[in-house]
Structure formats: C-alpha cells, structure tokens
Amino acid sequence: MDKIRIRGGRPIEGEIPISGAKNAALKVMAASLLTADTLRLSNLPHLADITTLANVLAQHGVEIHMNGAVGDGGHAGRVLELTAREITNTRAPYDLVRKMRASVLVLGPLVARAGHAEVSLPGGCAIGTRPVDLHLQGLSALGAEVELRDGYIHAHAPKGLHGAEVVFPLVSVGATENVLMAATLAKGETRIVNAAREPEVGDLAECLVKMGARIEGIGTDTLTIQGVERLGGAEHAITPDRIEAGTYAVAAAITGGEVDLIGARADHLRTTIEVLGRAGVAVVETERGLHVARANGRVKGVDIMTEPFPGFPTDLQAQFMALMSVAEGASMITETIFENRFMHVPEMCRMGANINVHGASAMVRGQTKLAGAEVMATDLRASVSLVLAALAAEGESIVNRVYHLDRGYEGLEAKLAACGAEIERIK
Ligand code: UD1
Numbered sequence: 001m002d003k004i005r006i007r008g009g010r011p012i013e014g015e016i017p018i019s020g021a022k023n024a025a026l027k028v029m030a031a032s033l034l035t036a037d038t039l040r041l042s043n044l045p046h047l048a049d050i051t052t053l054a055n056v057l058a059q060h061g062v063e064i065h066m067n068g069a070v071g072d073g074g075h076a077g078r079v080l081e082l083t084a085r086e087i088t089n090t091r092a093p094y095d096l097v098r099k100m101r102a103s104v105l106v107l108g109p110l111v112a113r114a115g116h117a118e119v120s121l122p123g124g125c126a127i128g129t130r131p132v133d134l135h136l137q138g139l140s141a142l143g144a145e146v147e148l149r150d151g152y153i154h155a156h157a158p159k160g161l162h163g164a165e166v167v168f169p170l171v172s173v174g175a176t177e178n179v180l181m182a183a184t185l186a187k188g189e190t191r192i193v194n195a196a197r198e199p200e201v202g203d204l205a206e207c208l209v210k211m212g213a214r215i216e217g218i219g220t221d222t223l224t225i226q227g228v229e230r231l232g233g234a235e236h237a238i239t240p241d242r243i244e245a246g247t248y249a250v251a252a253a254i255t256g257g258e259v260d261l262i263g264a265r266a267d268h269l270r271t272t273i274e275v276l277g278r279a280g281v282a283v284v285e286t287e288r289g290l291h292v293a294r295a296n297g298r299v300k301g302v303d304i305m306t307e308p309f310p311g312f313p314t315d316l317q318a319q320f321m322a323l324m325s326v327a328e329g330a331s332m333i334t335e336t337i338f339e340n341r342f343m344h345v346p347e348m349c350r351m352g353a354n355i356n357v358h359g360a361s362a363m364v365r366g367q368t369k370l371a372g373a374e375v376m377a378t379d380l381r382a383s384v385s386l387v388l389a390a391l392a393a394e395g396e397s398i399v400n401r402v403y404h405l406d407r408g409y410e411g412l413e414a415k416l417a418a419c420g421a422e423i424e425r426i427k
Pocket of ligand 1: 024026131135172173174314337339
C-alpha cells in the first residue's frame with residue numbers, strides 16, 4: 001500500500017490550481033442516466049471515486065468516452081461523454097456500491113427513467129451510520145414503492161413517478177440530489193422543502209436545467225421542479241472544489257506560507273474565509289481565484305461548529321483542527337453533521353497536538369509546534385488533515401493508507417511539491 005513521506009517545516013508558497021469538485025462531478029455523472037442523449041462534462045477531477053462511479057454507470061448501460069484533458073497551468077480537468085441510450089441493467093450491486101456510498105445516487109435517476117431499480121444498501125461507513133432513509137422517504141413521496149430486501153433497496157414505479165411535496169426533517173445533500181433528479185421526469189410539480197443548499201447541489205441543478213429540466217429556487221432551501229417528458233443532452237463544466245480550495249488555504253496558513261488558489265470561488269467559501277480571517281489568515285478574492293496569506297505570527301484559536309451550507313463545512317473540520325492544533329490559545333470544534341468524525345484526533349495527538357473530545361465537541365489547545373510521526377487515517381478528510389499537520393511538524397512524517405487521499409485529492413503531492421513542500425509517495 002502506498003504511503004506519503006513528508007518533511008515538515010517549509011512554507012507552502014505559490015499557485016495551486018483547484019480541480020473540479022468530486023462531490024458535484026459524481027452527481028452530475030449520475031444525471032446521465034436520465035437521458036438517452038449525450039452529456040458532455042468537463043473539468044472532471046482525475047480521482048478513484050470518479051472511476052468507481054463510471055464503473056457503476058457502465059454496468060447500467062452508459063457508454064463512456066474519455067475525451068482528453070483540457071486546461072492550463074498543469075491543471076488537466078478531464079472531459080467525459082456519457083450516453084445512456086438504453087438502461088440495460090437496473091441493479092447496482094453491493095460490490096460496487098460498498099466502495100463508495102455516493103453510488104446510491106443512481107437510485108433516483110434509474111427509477112425515474114426505467115421505472116424500477118435495485119440498489120445495494122451502502123452499509124456502514126467510517127464516519128458514522130449514514131442511513132439513506134431520507135432518500136427513500138423522498139422517492140416514496142413521488143410514488144415509488146420502496147422495499148428493503150436481501151441488503152438491497154428495491155424501488156418500483158411502473159406507471160412513472162408523480163410530483164409531490166417532500167419536506168426533509170433534516171438537511172441531506174444526497175437525499176436532496178436523489179429526489180431532485182427523480183422529480184425532473186415525474187408528472188407534475190415537486191416541491192423539496194428544507195433542501196440542501198450546498199454548491200454541489202446547485203451545480204447538479206444547473207446541469208439538469210441545461211438538459212431541459214424545469215427547476216426554480218436553485219441555491220435556496222426550497223426547490224420547485226416541474227416534471228418534463230424527457231431530458232436531452234448538454235455540456236457542463238464541473239464547479240471548482242471548495243473543499244480542496246479550503247484544504248490548501250489551511251496548508252498555507254499552517255505553514256506560514258502564501259498561496260493563490262486558481263479557480264477557487266469565494267461565494268462557495270464565505271464562512272470558511274470569515275473563520276480564517278478571525279484566526280489571522282487573510283483570504284482575498286482575486287481575478288483568478290483566492291489569495292491566502294497568514295498575517296505575521298501564529299494563527300489564533302477560534303471556535304467553529306459544522307453546519308449545512310452556508311455554515312462551516314464538515315468536510316473541512318479535520319483540516320481546520322490541524323490548523324488549530326498549532327494556534328495561539330484554544331479552540332472548540334463542534335461536529336453537528338456526522339457522529340464519529342474525530343478519528344484524526346488520536347493521530348494528531350501522536351504528533352504532539354493537545355486535543356480532548358467530549359461527545360460532539362473537541363477542545364483543541366494550540367501548541368507551539370508539532371512533531372513528525374508515522375500516522376494513518378480512516379477517511380478522506382481525516383487523511384488530508386494529517387498531511388497538513390505533517391507539513392507544519394518538525395521532522396519526518398509518514399502518512400499511511402494513502403488510498404483515502406486518492407479518492408478525493410487530485411495530484412495532492414504534485415500540487416504541494418510545486419509550492420515547496422518536501423513530500424513524496426512511497427510505493
Ligand atoms: C455529502 C458529501 C459529504 C459531505 C456531506 C455533508 C458527497 C458524495 N458527499 O454526503 O462529503 O460530508 O454531504 O456536507 O457529496 N442522513 C440521514 N438520512 C439520510 C441521509 C442522510 O439521517 O437518508 C444524515 C446523515 O447521517 C448525516 C446528515 O444526514 O448525519 C447529512 O448527510 P448528507 O448531507 O446526506 O451527506 P451525504 O450526501 O452522504
């Protein structure tokens with residue numbers, strides 16, 4: 001298994017191109033199941049999760065053509081053409097779904113287009129139980145008969161789906177997306193109330209509109225969809241990855257460096273920028289993206305609580321904790337989205353961080369320095385938080401289980417090395 005070796009202590013300085021957002025790309029790819037025409041997607045990141053979903057879609061009958069890479073400055077957003085002329089198979093098997101929970105996003109499109117689907121339950125996950133009950137509630141409201149049997153979700157709508165009001169009791173990105181996709185082909189009007197407002201949901205909705213869907217309220221917590229008979233092909237460029245941008249902003253801050261995040265969007269990162277500002281890290285909008293620089297001296301401890309968008313993203317919680325572990329003063333970090341999302345804590349403590357977890361909150365007492373160590377992580381964002389801590393630590397660190405990073409960070413070592421990090425992959 002690959003490892004990453006880092007010698008810490010060098011400031012991260014330079015330009016970092018921000019890739020297309022994994023969490024938008026996956027949903028937009030799933031939307032290809034809704035039409036017999038070709039969906040041409042650009043700015044796709046080159047990541048293991050994208051390949052996993054491509055494999056899921058291929059076995060449903062989607063023809064996929066990779067059409068080279070576009071971009072400049074070393075950034076190679078990929079172009080994929082997806083054509084689901086016919087749905088040849090409506091079953092998403094356990095073997096594929098268990099690799100990546102987001103595979104459950106084929107459920108809504110398959111039921112809407114083919115009238116039925118059998119999708120494996122994704123099962124447990126390192127960051128909590130993560131049920132799919134809201135996805136199923138939403139699809140049932142649109143008229144699908146849903147049954148759980150043999151570890152699979154069986155959904156049927158032989159006469160097609162119909163519009164309905166779907167009121168989510170809590171904000172779910174995935175459930176909003178599944179119901180949104182299904183509703184585009186349902187008969188009549190669907191209203192999704194308490195919809196997730198994450199920019200990735202907005203990106204999916206905008207792509208669906210290009211395909212001919214009628215959606216109002218994009219970017220708000222109420223989406224109104226008028227179902228149409230059929231959707232067509234479209235061209236769409238995936239929105240930049242706000243979590244990747246936030247991660248590299250922390251890399252600059254934690255090492256006392258200065259970076260330009262090319263393509264990053266301030267409107268997707270307002271809360272993060274505000275929190276970094278309070279910690280003493282200046283993030284300024286430029287013509288090409290965002291400029292991040294730590295003001296003189298150590299960063300200051302600030303409290304955060306993760307929340308659905310536009311609140312502070314749970315996907316940046318671990319990275320922010322790495323930053324707070326070397327801040328002046330203390331920081332209380334509260335995780336409200338996922339239980340069990342503090343698995344990076346014991347590993348950071350092995351590098352000299354002082355962190356105490358009480359339920360959903362972690363008290364971080366900033367230290368003047370961290371020390372390199374051999375560490376491992378159990379999920380994507382936890383892994384990258386250890387890379388960040390290692391960039392700031394004295395001496396050498398080895399980060400194990402790098403496959404987590406490959407799921408979500410395109411060219412991580414190359415991007416950091418180009419900015420002065422001493423980082424290499426050990427095969
Ligand atoms: C997506 C992102 C993930 C991010 C998360 C929150 C993708 C591929 N993943 O995950 O990186 O951390 O949004 O921003 O886009 N819940 C239920 N029942 C459900 C669905 C969710 O109880 O049917 C709960 C979850 O357990 C969690 C909360 O709702 O506590 C939010 O989860 P959700 O927004 O659905 O996350 P994902 O879409 O899985």
